[in-house]
Amino acid sequence: MLSQIYPQANHPFSFELNKDMHISAAHFIPREDAGACSRVHGHTYTINLTIAGDDLDESGFLVNFSTLKKLIHGEYDHTLLNDHEEFSGADRYEMPTTEVVAKTVHDKVAAYLSTLANQPVCVQVFVRETPTSYCIYRPKRVENNG
Numbered sequence: 001m002l003s004q005i006y007p008q009a010n011h012p013f014s015f016e017l018n019k020d021m022h023i024s025a026a027h028f029i030p031r032e033d034a035g036a037c038s039r040v041h042g043h044t045y046t047i048n049l050t051i052a053g054d055d056l057d058e059s060g061f062l063v064n065f066s067t068l069k070k071l072i073h074g075e076y077d078h079t080l081l082n083d084h085e086e087f088s089g090a091d092r093y094e095m096p097t098t099e100v101v102a103k104t105v106h107d108k109v110a111a112y113l114s115t116l117a118n119q120p121v122c123v124q125v126f127v128r129e130t131p132t133s134y135c136i137y138r139p140k141r142v143e144n145n146g
Helices: 032-038 064-077 098-112
Strands: 015-027 041-053 121-130 133-139
Touching: 015 064, 041 064, 041 098, 064 098, 098 121, 098 133
Parallel strands: none
Antiparallel strands: 015 041, 041 121, 121 133
């Protein structure tokens, strides 16, 4: 069981939900200056999604927890992140660093949420790569379309 307190995202919405998941995945940073991280290695990532909004859907959900898990865990668990198109480039925003993983997860979740009638938003993605290292991605601006 996960029991973690995450930094809080400041937002104006009435509802907030958080979804935790573990992703076991390997990666490497394709740059010589990445040191040992330039070699293939793995992590058990802890990912927390913070979703917020003012309106619930017809089932009484801001968003279904299981859908979020399928979207991220189902895509990346037990894979080599570099094999995914979004992490396969040499551009700094395509390398599977913790920072890029956090932003990519956000963008994938945000794209899905934008299709929902109740328009929830992803206000924060927390990615812990090791017990002592994590990254938080927060979009610069959250707009309430309601």
